[in-house]
Amino acid sequence: MTAAIIDCAGLTSGYAGVPVIRDLDLTVGEGELVAVLGPNGAGKTTTLLTIAGVLRPIGGAVRFLGAPVDGGRPDRVARRGLCLVPDDRSVFFDLTVRENIRMGRGRRHGDPVRVVLDYFPALESRLRMRAGLLSGGEQQMLAIGRAITMRPRALMVDEMSLGLAPVIVKKLLPVMRRIADDLGCAILIVEQHVDLALQVVDRAYVFNHGAMVQEGPAVELRGQRDLIEASYLGAQDAPDAQTDQADQADQGGAVR
Numbered sequence: 001m002t003a004a005i006i007d008c009a010g011l012t013s014g015y016a017g018v019p020v021i022r023d024l025d026l027t028v029g030e031g032e033l034v035a036v037l038g039p040n041g042a043g044k045t046t047t048l049l050t051i052a053g054v055l056r057p058i059g060g061a062v063r064f065l066g067a068p069v070d071g072g073r074p075d076r077v078a079r080r081g082l083c084l085v086p087d088d089r090s091v092f093f094d095l096t097v098r099e100n101i102r103m104g105r106g107r108r109h110g111d112p113v114r115v116v117l118d119y120f121p122a123l124e125s126r127l128r129m130r131a132g133l134l135s136g137g138e139q140q141m142l143a144i145g146r147a148i149t150m151r152p153r154a155l156m157v158d159e160m161s162l163g164l165a166p167v168i169v170k171k172l173l174p175v176m177r178r179i180a181d182d183l184g185c186a187i188l189i190v191e192q193h194v195d196l197a198l199q200v201v202d203r204a205y206v207f208n209h210g211a212m213v214q215e216g217p218a219v220e221l222r223g224q225r226d227l228i229e230a231s232y233l234g235a236q237d238a239p240d241a242q243t244d245q246a247d248q249a250d251q252g253g254a255v256r
Contacts, residue, residue: 005154005186010060013050020046021210028186035197036190038207039232044190048156052084053077081153089143093132104149116145137168154186169193173200198222206231
């Protein structure tokens with residue numbers, strides 16, 4: 001295990017003081033590709049937003065590159081080298097693909113367009129096209145490519161395969177593996193395609209009802225598919241799952 005780039009210890013976080021995730025321990029090391037798995041409403045997005053500094057922890061601690069992330073100033077965390085690709089991908093629809101890439105301002109690391117095309121050559125024929133006309137898979141490639149032009153120390157991708165066909169996900173995941181290996185970047189992805197993810201990632205965490213119910217090396221979790229399925233269905237809930245369900249109900253089902 002390499003030194004932790006992202007380190008969550010006893011992390012509790014949520015909205016308006018109401019916990020969504022509780023007592024979470026999670027780490028991602030340099031050059032590691034780690035997946036967060038779990039059903040909708042498990043607290044995966046909340047975890048990423050807290051690590052990125054968008055949300056303030058209610059309890060516990062988040063550290064990035066050894067320094068605390070207190071929340072409320074995601075711009076400061078981003079300047080330290082953490083990039084978050086949100087589930088809506090946040091591409092600029094009215095700008096061309098080339099213009100979107102240059103918005104990443106990664107020129108100090110070479111031509112950003114060439115950097116992106118090295119990982120996503122399918123975008124080369126789309127450089128003059130407005131990003132709003134791209135397919136969902138192409139928009140995801142663009143969003144991830146723009147992020148890596150900054151040579152981040154850590155990259156987080158929320159719902160990487162949202163709306164994408166499995167055949168596209170099967171092509172994207174090995175690229176994430178290559179980015180982690182090439183750049184030494186700590187990568188944390190939220191992924192719904194469990195089998196595909198476990199073929200590529202180093203480790204995975206399984207969430208349910210705001211608690212971590214399973215974790216381990218991917219090679220071990222691949223042999224525990226029944227347990228993972230049980231976790232998704234709630235059979236492996238943590239002891240306070242009933243409380244977590246009530247907390248989520250109080251928020252009107254808005255937990256992501």
